[in-house]
Amino acid sequence: MTHSHPLSHLPHAADSRDAGAALEAGFSDLHPPLTSRQAIIESQRCLYCYDAPCIQACPSDIDIPRFIREISEDNINGAAQTILEQNILGGSCARVCPTEILCEQSCVRNHHEECQPVLIGLLQRHAIDHMDFDGHPFTRAADTGKHIAVVGAGPAGLSCAHRLxxxxxxxxxxxxEPKPGGLNEYGIARYKLTDDYAQQEIDFLLEIGGIEIRHGQRLGDNLTLEALQAEHDAVFLGLGLGASRRLGLTGEEASGVATPGLMPATEYIRELRQVSDLGELPLARRCVVIGAGNTAIDMAVQMARLGADDVTLVYRRGVEAMSATGHEQDIARANGVRIVTWATPDEILLDDQGRVAGMRFARTQEQDGRLVNTGETLELAADAVFTAIGQTFAADSLSDTRAARLEPEGDRIHVDGQLRTSLPGVYAGGDCVAPGQDLTVQAVQHGKLAAQAIHQDLMARQEVA
Structure with missing residues (x-):
């Protein structure tokens, strides 16, 4: 750790009550996988609905009843093929997807006596984890002579590349970045994707052939859209959201350097996912996480599991408005995270050395649909404050003259129903485009649909020519 690190003044996680082995145990699988026997029994609870509502709820259109039936018939490779044909990152999606608000929420079993959905996510994981193909299950069609540039090796870019x-x-x-995977590699809680799973999945995806990844290539820095278009038949932008939203408070940055003890949650999670020894991580004994989404929950739970004494998550509205699912909130509470609502950041409290000592919040309430301050305040002591108030598009990535002509929609890129941007031959998908849920599974679907559009547009152009 260098001294410029905003948390370099904190002790290491291994200095806490939990040492090495206990730390690692805290970051093992959040949900243990099903055994083969459990998977067979669970798969037989499925009613194999004709017009299955679970398929309607799946952003990547997986034929869920079909793959579950294949598991019940002990046809694991068939089940895996059914999943991967629609979602090539089906293994990581089975682990990180909020199934409780998607396929499992719409499962008709919720209305039966047991009121318990079929465990679709765990069954999907079972199929992918136990597949055993002789070769790669996908074959590459004959070379078309076309060459497509994909910007970003996150779920959208990888999915697009594989389908192309x-x-x-x-x-x-x-x-x-130095590694492919995007948020799966750098942004998901360590206990959701364990054992370097993101990289293993990418190695499998690349086995199809015809895909090259070049690292250290950043649009708006050493890469221009104009050059990409000149050298390729089409371009897909899977840029993600590269910048963290700021609180906009004084004390957030002192003379251009981050205030010691204050950092975006995504930056800490990134380090947490890349470090080989969890004991080396700086640990705040008392920490505050500001936000209401899954990143905020991931951050809070991981701090608790690293050995923090006191972890508080603070959100400006009520629990029902939190974007983190009820399931995620339950995980936080089970790990001892305190959730404080109706409080918005007011001032960063610093000690005499200019380091974070706590946070003052203004109490809030809703009046006529608007959030207003009540005039009361709340102070929380903290060694570190982590912000998880959303990611925003890194505007400098669209700074070259060609990229600057892309039509925006809010702070994202505007696309049509086929994920075409306003520039001919340029497509975009994932978190950087406007109509999104910021979900891995949604990004995979965007990549897949954009690849179909690129293929159709290139073939149509060829026929005209």
Whole structure:
């Protein structure tokens, strides 16, 4: 850790009550996988509905009753193929997808006596984890001579590249980070994707061939959209959301350097996912997490599991308005995280050395649908404050003259129903486009649909020519 690290003044996690082995145990699988016997029994609870509502609720259109029936018939490879045909990142989605508000929420079993949905996420994971193909289950079509640039090796870019490869196109992925995977590699709680799973899944995806990944390539820095278009037949932008929203308070940054003890949750989670020894991580004994989404929950739970004494998550509205699912909130409470609602950041409290000592919040309430301050305040002592108030588009990635002509929608890129941008030959998907749920499974679907549109547009152009 360098001294410029905003948390370098804190003790290491291993200095806490929990040492090495106990720390690792806290970051093992959140939900243990099903055994083969459990998977067979669970799969037989499925009613294999004709017009299955679970399929309607799946953003990636997986034929859920079909793959569950295949599990019940002990056809694991068939089940895996059914899943991967629609969602090539089906293994990570089975682990990180909020199934409790998607497929499992719409399961008709919820209305039966047992009021318990079929455990679709765990069954999906079972199929992918136990598949055993002789070769790669997907084959690449004959080479079309077309070459497509994909910017970003996150779920959207990877999904797009794989689908394009099945059609016989060559794909080069341009990725800014040293590893592919996007949020799956850098942004998901460590206990949700364990054992370097994100990289294993990508290795499997790349086995189809025809896909090259170039690292250290950042649009708006050493890469321009104009150059990409000149050298490729089409471009797909899977840029994600690269910047963290700021609180906009004084004391957030002192002379251009981050205030010691204050950092975006995503930056800490990134380090947590990359470090080999959890004991090396700086640990706040008392920490405050500001936000209401899954990143806020991930951050709070991981701090508790690293050994923090006191973890408080603070949100400006009520529990029912939190974007984190009820299931995620339950995980937080089970890990001793205190959730404080109706409080908005007012002032960062610093000690005499300019480090975070706590946070003052203004108490809030709703009046005529608007959030207003009540005039009361709340102070929480803290060694560290983590912000998880949302990611925003890194505008500098669209700074070159061609990219600057992309039509925006809010702070994202505007696309049509086929994920085409306003520039011919340029497509976009995932978190960087407007109509989104910021879900991994949604990004995978965008990549897949964009690949279909790219393929159709290129083939149509070829026929005209």
């Amino acid at each position: 490869a099945t059609h016989g196109h060559r794909v080069t992925i341009f990725e800014a």
